[in-house]
Amino acid sequence: MIRLNHVVKAFPSGSLAIKDVSFHVPKGEFLFLTGHSGAGKSTLLKLLYAELRPTSGDVRVGGHLVHSLKGDEIPRLRRRLGIVFQDFRLLEDRTAHENVAFALEVTGARRDTIPARVTRVLTQVGLASKARAYPRELSGGEQQRVAIARALVNDPAILLADEPTGNLDQRATRGVFQLLRDINAGGTVVVMATHDLALVSEVSYRTIEMKDGAVVHDSSQGPAPELP
Ligand SMILES: Nc1ncnc2c1ncn2[C@@H]1O[C@H](COP(=O)(O)OP(=O)(O)O)[C@@H](O)[C@H]1O
Ligand SMILES: [Mg+2]
Structure with a gap:
C-alpha cells in the first residue's frame, strides 16, 4: 500500500529532514512512527500525502508514484487517503x-x-x-x-495520523486510539506518528523509530536492541 525506496528530503535551508529511508507498509497494517520532536515524522507523512516532494528516491502510495502525479491527480490521491492532525483543523x-x-x-x-x-x-x-x-x-x-x-x-484505504492524541488528555487519548484500532480492524491501513511510548507499548503493532531523519529501528525486522 505504501512503499518508500531510498527517500531523501532536504529543505532549501539545507536541513536534511529525511535521510535514505526505505520501508514497505502492506495491506491491513497498523504502523507507529515514533521518535523525538524533529526526527522527521511529520515530513515523512507529508511526503505520503504529496504535501512535499522527495529530493530523491521514490514514494509510492496505493500503486502511484507520488512525485510524478500532476495537476488534479494530487487531489485525487488525497481523496483516497484520510489525514488527521494534532490540532484537529475543523472549520x-x-x-x-x-x-x-x-x-x-x-x-x-x-x-x-x-x-x-x-x-x-x-x-x-x-x-x-x-x-x-x-x-x-x-x-x-x-x-x-x-x-x-x-x-x-x-x-480511504489509508489513514495517516500525525500526533492525533498530542493535544488530548489520557481519557480522550484512549478513546481516539481505540477508534483508530477499530478503523484498522476494518481493513484500513493506519500510519500514526506519535511520541506517546506508553501507548505504543500497550499493543504489538509494527513500530518504526526515527532519529535525525533516519530509521533507527523497525520492529518488523526484529526486537529493539538491548539498552546498555
Ligand atoms: N518546511 C521546513 N523547512 C525547513 N526545515 C524543516 C521544514 N519542516 C521540517 N523541517 C525540519 O525537518 C526536521 C524534521 O521535522 P519534522 O518532520 O517536523 O519532525 P517531527 O514531526 O518528527 O517532529 C526538523 O529538523 C525540522 O526543523
Ligand atoms: Mg511532527
Missing part, C-alpha cells in the same frame, strides 16, 4: 455534520447521498448525538473524532 463556523459534509462536497459527491454518509461516519466515531454542535462546543477528544469522521467519509 469553526461549521457544525460537526457540516465539517464532515464539506469533505464530501469538495469531492463532488452526489448531494442527495451526503447526509446519510455523514450520519454513518459520525455514528461510527460515536458522535451522532453531537452532529449539530460547533467545534467550540465539543471537547478536544470529540473534536478529534469529528476530524476522524471527516477523514473516513471518503472511505
